[in-house]
Amino acid sequence: GQNIDQPTEMTATEGAIVQINCTYQTSGFNGLFWYQQHAGEAPTFLSYNVLDGLEEKGRFSSFLSRSKGYSYLLLKELQMKDSASYLCAVNSGGGADGLTFGKGTHLIIQP
Amino acid sequence: GAVVSQHPSRVICKSGTSVKIECRSLDFQATTMFWYRQFPKQSLMLMATSNEGSKATYEQGVEKDKFLINHASLTLSTLTVTSAHPEDSSFYICSARDEPEAFFGQGTRLTVV
Numbered sequence: 001g002q003n004i005d006q007p008t009e010m011t012a013t014e015g016a017i018v019q020i021n022c023t024y025q026t027s028g029f030n031g032l033f034w035y036q037q038h039a040g041e042a043p044t045f046l047s048y049n050v051l052d053g054l055e056e057k058g059r060f061s062s063f064l065s066r067s068k069g070y071s072y073l074l075l076k077e078l079q080m081k082d083s084a085s086y087l088c089a090v091n092s093g094g095g096a097d098g099l100t101f102g103k104g105t106h107l108i109i110q111p
Numbered sequence: 112g113a114v115v116s117q118h119p120s121r122v123i124c125k126s127g128t129s130v131k132i133e134c135r136s137l138d139f140q141a142t143t144m145f146w147y148r149q150f151p152k153q154s155l156m157l158m159a160t161s162n163e164g165s166k167a168t169y170e171q172g173v174e175k176d177k178f179l180i181n182h183a184s185l186t187l188s189t190l191t192v193t194s195a196h197p198e199d200s201s202f203y204i205c206s207a208r209d210e211p212e213a214f215f216g217q218g219t220r221l222t223v224v
Contacts, residue, residue: 098145098157
C-alpha cells in the first residue's frame with residue numbers, strides 16, 4: 001500500500017525558520033512534490049524532487065533522500081501569509097498516474 | 112507556469128440532481144487529467160484518472176456510475192456527479208501534469224441540500 005506521513009500541525013514564529021518532514025512508503029517512486037494550500041483553496045505548487053539532494057527556491061527549500069524515504073520542506077524568513085497547510089505528495093508511477101497525498105501539515109505562524 | 116482552469120468554483124444543488132464540473136488546461140495539452148476529492152481537514156484523495164479518448168480509470172471504492180468522467184479533447188475533462196446526495200458535498204479538484212509538475216484547478220465546492 002501507499003503511506004505518507006507528516007506532522008499534523010506545527011507552530012513557528014514570524015521571521016524564523018521551520019522544517020516540515022515527510023516520510024513515505026510507496027510501491028514505486030517517480031518524484032515527490034510539496035504543495036501549499038490555504039483553507040478553501042486549491043493547492044499551489046512549491047517544489048519537486050526526483051533526485052537526492054536539496055532544491056532551493058527563494059525562501060523555500062526541499063530535500064529528498066530516496067534511500068530513507070524521507071523529504072523535508074524548509075521555510076525561511078517566515079511571514080504571516082505562510083500560515084497554511086503544506087502537503088507532501090508522491091508520484092509512485094509515471095506521468096499518467098495521480099499523486100498520493102499525505103494528510104498535510106497545518107502551519108501556524110505567530111507574531 | 113501551466114494553468115488549469117476549473118469551473119464552477121461553487122455550486123449548490125438539490126438532492127437528486129446532477130452537477131457537471133469542467134476542467135481545462137489552458138496553455139498545454141493534457142492526455143491525462145486527475146480528479147481529487149477533499150473533505151474538510153482531510154487530504155486530497157484521488158478519485159479517478161481521466162484519459163483523453165478512452166474510459167476513465169477509477170480508484171477503488173469510487174462509483175463509476177455516480178461520478179461520470181468525460182475527456183473529450185486534449186484540454187477538457189468533465190466530472191458529472193449524478194443523483195447527488197448530501198454526502199457528496201465536498202471540495203472537488205482537478206489536476207493535469209505538465210511534466211514533471213502537476214498543476215491544480217481552483218477547485219469546486221459542491222454543497223448538496
